[in-house]
Amino acid sequence: MDVRRVAAPAAALALALVAGCTTTVAGTGTAAGSPAPAGLESFYGQEPSWGPCAPFAVTADDRDSYADPALDCATVTVPLDYARPDGDTAEIAMLRKRATGDRIGSLLLNPGGPGASGMSFGPSIAAGIAGTPLAERFDLIGFDPRGVGASEPAIDCETDTERDEERADIDADGSPAGVALVEADSQEFVDRCVERVGLDVLANVGTREVVRDLDILRDALGDRQLTFLGYSYGTFIGAKYAEAFPANVRALVLDGAVDPAQDPVESSVDQAAGFQLAFDAFAADCATRPDCALGTDPAAAVDAFRALVLPLYDTPAAVGDGRQLGYADAMTGVVQALYSDQLWEVLRLGLTELTAGSGRVLALLADSYEGRAEDGTYDNDLEAFPVIACVDDRRITDPAVYLEIDTRYREVAPFRDDGRGPSAARPPCAFWPVPPTTEPALPVVDGLPPVLVISVTGDPATPYEAGVRLADQLGAALLSVEGNQHTVALTGVPCVDDAVTRYLVDLEIPADGASCTI
Template identity: 50%
Template sequence: MSYRKPPAVVVGVAALALLIGACASQPEGRTAGQAAGQSSPSGIGQAGQRSTPIGPGLDRFHGQKPAFKPCDAPKPTPDAPPVKAGCARLKVPLDYRNPKGRQAELALLRVPARGKDPIGSLVVNPGGPGFPGTEYAALTAAAWANSPITEHFHIVGFDPRGVGASKPALDCFTDAERERDAKLSSVPAGVDDWTRQETRRLAERCAERSGGRQVLAHVGTRDVARDMDVLRQALGDEKLSFAGSSYGTRLGAVYAEMFPKKVRALVLDGAFDPLKDTYERRVEQATGMQRSFERMAASCATSQDCPLGTEPGRATKVFQDLVRPLIDKPARTSGGRGLTYGQAVEGVIAAMYSKALWPAAIAGIAELKAGKGDTLLKLRDSYHGRSADGAYPDSLEATLAINCLDEDRHTPKEETALNRAWNKAAPFSDPGRPIKVARDGCEYWPVKPTLGYPYATGIKGLPDTLTISVTGDAATPHEGGIALARTLGGSLLTVEGEQHGALMAGNACVNRTVAAYLIALKSPSEGARCKL
């Protein structure tokens, strides 16, 4: 399985993961089990319950020494020089309460440091959840080829449990089903909504194709954080240096909560807000998406041939009028597949992850006015990681399964309320159909959620962390970055721009700040800012 990066521009950012994730939050508090103080099967069912009960027998995992053997690594561009990399496997218990039971096996990739006396390893994560980190490590090393970071650190990526080349791997649909738009989210509600039978079958199919119900019960972030501590020890590092983007900020924050004394440095880029539950965060994201759509429309309006018109205030209505007819009659495409309503909206949302993609979305909307959907379908396909032959990676299916353990579980009434709130906050994506009953795709998952909100609060003994937050980030709005930095008691680097995350943007100001922090543990001054 290959690493599926977001469309074209921001390499390694976990675009689309929040939006596509199957589980959202209820608008009123926690799940019934959490409200009653129940613990989950992993022993972490509520905020403040921070450690999984551990069975004896972990020494054999902690004593592993991965043998990295030369392997081919992906190139950022076809003409780029090859990246020298080594691959290995790491064994971890599937259930940390029963280390003698079934095991999972994580895929690792390491790009050796260029210097002779490296500080240690820098573990990287591209986000998702559900995106593999092995190929991302090679892409990161290539992007930082001339950075002092790659001189002082081995760059190490791992495919989290259930993801990419790790075993067992999460898988819920065939390529043919994905090609027919197999449902991965309740958004947009009002169009082809899940039925009770479909959500029950979804859990059954994911279990059948992924290795059983036990696998579905142990792919949440808290189990991955424990894996990351096994990896830290296997790499020979006394303390962890980590750089995570998007969902990777949740993984880093949860690791900090569970292992604060094992943290050396954390770079957290494009932050998940640890204080907001899923409902609040999804509505905040919808607001960010609408804001970016309106900024794109305002930029477009300076041209007389703008397909959204020259009055930005009317752009949402113009777009609705263009895409809503696709619910009943898809637009034609040159390949004969057609462009559906959901695909058109996904294509535009893909462009909300970077200002550099706005021209593609505008071109696609202009094309749609002429009755064709090729450009928006290409954006949608990039969004899903579809290859030219119709093959799909399992990344978004892994996103769905992992979110079933990380996000709040809720009833159809609560899911319906969430979708109505989404449409109100992001009317450009509102299909204009009444929402009768929206269902949580996770409602028949075999276990309760295991993360708990809020998380990463009240941590003692944690060294300074560095959160990077872009002011115009639609997927993880700037407010979440401010909240994460404040919650961890760490430093904040504010980046002025219009894209999701800045770690891989190739910006000199960001690169200098990150290098100083990782290498010398030198934090930026209060109020530090960069501009993309």
């Protein structure tokens, strides 16, 4: 499930570039009045002890945003292994911005990933909806799924130094030696995760567990039913929650849908094609600008781009902080910018700088994607990503399948072809030490209230058609959005935000065929 959401609001990033002291108390009842699942009675009826958010900060950005006195934070206790509820436990951390008026309930957020922090995401959404009916009627809740951010135990497989080393180019190709080099790196990551995180945690961090945690959070917040907004991978959480607890759903907004039934090969190829479309749209726009490093002919942009970035394999560009930008990091920075057309201006600047031998801007874009702060520390989003994906996705161990994926990937996304030939190298999931816990399948749900699915026509990471299929499967309303970005709800597009607000507040779904334009 190779999807991510841009870690910071794109406009804010563009502008920048031109253990907790609270506790929970377990009870035997349920705060919301619905019956607790058998064997889990002690985890329902918890009363979170809210307090300052500063102790929950795990990044420098968190320390700044969590200082807002209007925010408070808490933890909720859940079983580490739901098959053994009397065994070890985990702590799920959450951040709250209280409703300012007549409260309907809580609006829980997931920004995607898998592995993205809802707590870190919460303050930006809270700022964006300040003064709106959503801020008036809902407590805004950002939560860190198990293993992520401030939740404990955390997925922490590598040190900051090791993360920097991982980002350095692996000078590998599709030869047997190149495949062996990449697979040794995959196995090293697996071994570090087993040693530093533990098999018991690795086996219990998938969406199967997150969905059950989410119901305990709902109950602890005092809500009889769940109101949820999920972006990207968060749509997978929402769909799986609907399957497991349909009677506990009040409203679901699923933006940037993951197709839960799609074959991993087709999913990878479709996503590659989506990013090629985003690159082509960027190149067409860039060609109209006098400072476009790719020239004035969009049809020649792929060749011009590859001529610019391929030399980084042998001659990295200076970043200015003692680091160098190699090919892999340059591509990471480019892909980060293709998530939203709000970052196209930054990408143009980065490519222009690269023509002069500077990798500063592309490195900043790559750092944003990788979760690296100015002080060299990392959040754990991208460490959590494969750990969660490896138990959510169908296990593939056949090198021939990876060769097929890489071959087709290069065919549909030539801007990402490194010229070194396709490789059969297997990623960490092929060597994962615990089995998958989630079966890929379209959700089958009876008795679900109306759901809102949002899909952007030019979304590079989660193709528009996936949203169409998910809406059809859930019997949901589909809001189609013309634009070039990954997810759109509550990002300041009035047509979309108005529809989301009417749905969440009044449960009013858009009319059939409703559409918006970014």
